Amino acid sequence: MLFNSLDYLFFLPLVVALYYLLPHRLRWMLIFVSSCFFYMAFIPKYILVLFAIIGIDYTAAIWMEKLSGQPRKRLLMVSLFANIGILAFFKYFGFANQTLIDFFALFGKEFKAYDLGIILPIGLSFHTFQSMSYTIEVYRGHQKAEKHLGYFANYVLFFPQMVAGPIERYATLGEELRKKQTLNYQNLSAGFRLLLLGFVVKMVVADQLAPFVNQVYAAPTEYNQLQIFLALVFFSFQIYADFFGYSLIAQGSARLLGVHIMDNFKTPYFSASVSEFWRRWHISLSTWFRDYVYIPLGGNRTSIGRWALNTLLVFGISGLWHGANWTFIVWGLLHGVFLLLEKPFKRYANVLSTFVLVSLAWVFFRAPDFQSALQILKGIVISNPSAAHWLDYWTPFCALGLMIILDFSYSKLRFDQLLEGISAIWRWSIYFALLFILLSMSGTQKFTFIYFQF
Amino acid sequence: MGKKLLLRFLVLAIGLVVMNMVYQFFFFENDLKQYSPEILEVWKQQQKNDVLYFAESSNMNVRDTDLVKKSISELTDDLLPKLRIGAVNKPATHAGIYKHWIKNMRAPYPKGIVVTLNLRSFGADWRHSDLESALQASVAMLKPYPALINRFLLALNAFDNKTAEIRAQEMLREWEETQFHFPFKVPYPTVRLWDNAMANGSFTKPDGTWDMDKITLACHYVKSYAFQIERNNPRLKDFDEIVRFCQEHHIRLVFNLLAENTEYAQQYVGKELVQIMRYNRNLLVKRYQNKPWIKVVDNLELLNGLDFSDQNWTTEHYGYEGRLKIAKQLAKAF
Numbered sequence: 077m078l079f080n081s082l083d084y085l086f087f088l089p090l091v092v093a094l095y096y097l098l099p100h101r102l103r104w105m106l107i108f109v110s111s112c113f114f115y116m117a118f119i120p121k122y123i124l125v126l127f128a129i130i131g132i133d134y135t136a137a138i139w140m141e142k143l144s145g146q147p148r149k150r151l152l153m154v155s156l157f158a159n160i161g162i163l164a165f166f167k168y169f170g171f172a173n174q175t176l177i178d179f180f181a182l183f184g185k186e187f188k189a190y191d192l193g194i195i196l197p198i199g200l201s202f203h204t205f206q207s208m209s210y211t212i213e214v215y216r217g218h219q220k221a222e223k224h225l226g227y228f229a230n231y232v233l234f235f236p237q238m239v240a241g242p243i244e245r246y247a248t249l250g251e252e253l254r255k256k257q258t259l260n261y262q263n264l265s266a267g268f269r270l271l272l273l274g275f276v277v278k279m280v281v282a283d284q285l286a287p288f289v290n291q292v293y294a295a296p297t298e299y300n301q302l303q304i305f306l307a308l309v310f311f312s313f314q315i316y317a318d319f320f321g322y323s324l325i326a327q328g329s330a331r332l333l334g335v336h337i338m339d340n341f342k343t344p345y346f347s348a349s350v351s352e353f354w355r356r357w358h359i360s361l362s363t364w365f366r367d368y369v370y371i372p373l374g375g376n377r378t379s380i381g382r383w384a385l386n387t388l389l390v391f392g393i394s395g396l397w398h399g400a401n402w403t404f405i406v407w408g409l410l411h412g413v414f415l416l417l418e419k420p421f422k423r424y425a426n427v428l429s430t431f432v433l434v435s436l437a438w439v440f441f442r443a444p445d446f447q448s449a450l451q452i453l454k455g456i457v458i459s460n461p462s463a464a465h466w467l468d469y470w471t472p473f474c475a476l477g478l479m480i481i482l483d484f485s486y487s488k489l490r491f492d493q494l495l496e497g498i499s500a501i502w503r504w505s506i507y508f509a510l511l512f513i514l515l516s517m518s519g520t521q522k523f524t525f526i527y528f529q530f
Numbered sequence: 531m532g533k534k535l536l537l538r539f540l541v542l543a544i545g546l547v548v549m550n551m552v553y554q555f556f557f558f559e560n561d562l563k564q565y566s567p568e569i570l571e572v573w574k575q576q577q578k579n580d581v582l583y584f585a586e587s588s589n590m591n592v593r594d595t596d597l598v599k600k601s602i603s604e605l606t607d608d609l610l611p612k613l614r615i616g617a618v619n620k621p622a623t624h625a626g627i628y629k630h631w632i633k634n635m636r637a638p639y640p641k642g643i644v645v646t647l648n649l650r651s652f653g654a655d656w657r658h659s660d661l662e663s664a665l666q667a668s669v670a671m672l673k674p675y676p677a678l679i680n681r682f683l684l685a686l687n688a689f690d691n692k693t694a695e696i697r698a699q700e701m702l703r704e705w706e707e708t709q710f711h712f713p714f715k716v717p718y719p720t721v722r723l724w725d726n727a728m729a730n731g732s733f734t735k736p737d738g739t740w741d742m743d744k745i746t747l748a749c750h751y752v753k754s755y756a757f758q759i760e761r762n763n764p765r766l767k768d769f770d771e772i773v774r775f776c777q778e779h780h781i782r783l784v785f786n787l788l789a790e791n792t793e794y795a796q797q798y799v800g801k802e803l804v805q806i807m808r809y810n811r812n813l814l815v816k817r818y819q820n821k822p823w824i825k826v827v828d829n830l831e832l833l834n835g836l837d838f839s840d841q842n843w844t845t846e847h848y849g850y851e852g853r854l855k856i857a858k859q860l861a862k863a864f
Binding site for chain 1: 531534535541545546549552553557561565667678679681682683684685686687688691
């Protein structure tokens, strides 16, 4: 089920109402059933993949807790291989095939690929990573194994954040889901505020920027330098608004149930360096890679060569995590390179240069293939005045303006907290202004959340 | 907390009413221009005319070689000097779209309206067309809810917005599973079987090879016309809504039951297909003819095969002579 659908606008209040009507001991069942229902609105049979992940990691963690030494490690490996195996099968099988086809073609040979005709289960990268973090924490002894299968299942399935994060740790989300929640005005009010802002950011900003970006990226050679440049800037804000909007809706939905979900963004385009950008962008994934890949590899407490390798490796994997395509790997590696170059060029790092670098890297993230990405980059550098299709500038500029205003206000305090501190008249005026913008100016071409594909 | 919440919901409800008024005053027309421009055309035509003619491409399409390029509505207008007839056309539209245009006409209403009663629009081929989502989007702003809510529902794509693949699946399923139960004999029980039979060498060239042009056309005739209008056909409900609206607002309603190429249908598929077309026609005429504010102009078999401008496809596109014949029939009805 999509957040930006009429179905969700009925589903969420119904779940919230039932949640508070039910006694605490039965609420996990409601969360479980509603999460399954939410997920099965996409491709129902893929719920079995999630059940498999839940079953494997639940069992592995319980056994792991009873064992030590090599057997404990072996169990962790089983869990990790199972998760990564599932991810690899669904996400990277086609990619591996295509890579082999291209590789053999270089030598004039033909590689016969076997097409499984698989569609990637929505949000698979998110729930496998979330579930893996649990088994790793149990292995490390930082987390007790959850004995209640229902609670563990809800940790993996919790509908507000199951398809695009934030990738929560069991210590936080697991505990939040266990807590006995009471109907509380503060939670309801904060939840509605987050939902309102999330829908505005997604449906007004991201969805109004998307048509411009899509048109230019679909045929870069048909647009002039300015249009390509604008598409590049607009995409930087589109993806931010799309993912940030999703995260806010996730936070708001969870908050209505009394559950606190972590902040996944902290005004990333105000970062004065690429390393700072990664502390403010998709925080739950950055910290996941830091804790479970970068630090175990040695982090930065190692030789310069090894540190550089670790950095590139982590960002390369991060790119691959995002999408099964070489363009994503290049996007990740570019960020790795930017980070490596940050130390020697520290004095040049500022908000603008960071934004430029991040936006240039987004070209590889957005473009369907290298050829298109290079056409976009070439189009920015080389003027092509004859190629100028008409585009609507007014709408995306308004959307961009709105995003900048919202981001400025967000840079001071989180939106729900910011509004708590002002007078009721101003607060309600802001609510009505945002609600009016949402109801009357949302994009009409419905776009699914970009991160759903990962 | 209950009181606190109630108060806030009340403020919100009042706010929504005010916002809706602001939206209607400042933004609505601009959004209509963008998303439902046809309704603006309806309002414009209403001001200038006594009768409005609602049609799909049958009223717009002319043959390249036609010396007179006037549409059916224009020809009818010429034939009725005392009545001014204006048209609102959009390709691929049907009663499910017309009903929204008609219900959103502004008072004072026209004396009469003409609505094309297109037989093909009842069939699976048209009902599950991949153009349907775009058509439904074009009337999303015209639903009977407050304007601001309609705008938001459009943004949520809360209308019949299935993908082309899903529509194709539904169409194939209907062709495969829906069995005919006519009171006369038809050669095959489903469209799928009939289509298969036509596709397997129903026409051959003198050298014995399959004549694919004729086979394709024959198959298309089967898929376009081999259906039985059931009581639950959504198109019937759409026409019924138009009928009710016209009755309530004292608007004279003329259904222009469009001419179909029955000559080629018989030639390419057989008399049973024409029999099906007649059966469905009779059902429609019987359903709507007996109401005093309605006139059904039955043009189904009015034209010869050569009167159709598309000789290699099933359309309701007519050459000048064809359009004129239909216009004369309509003029008679007035």
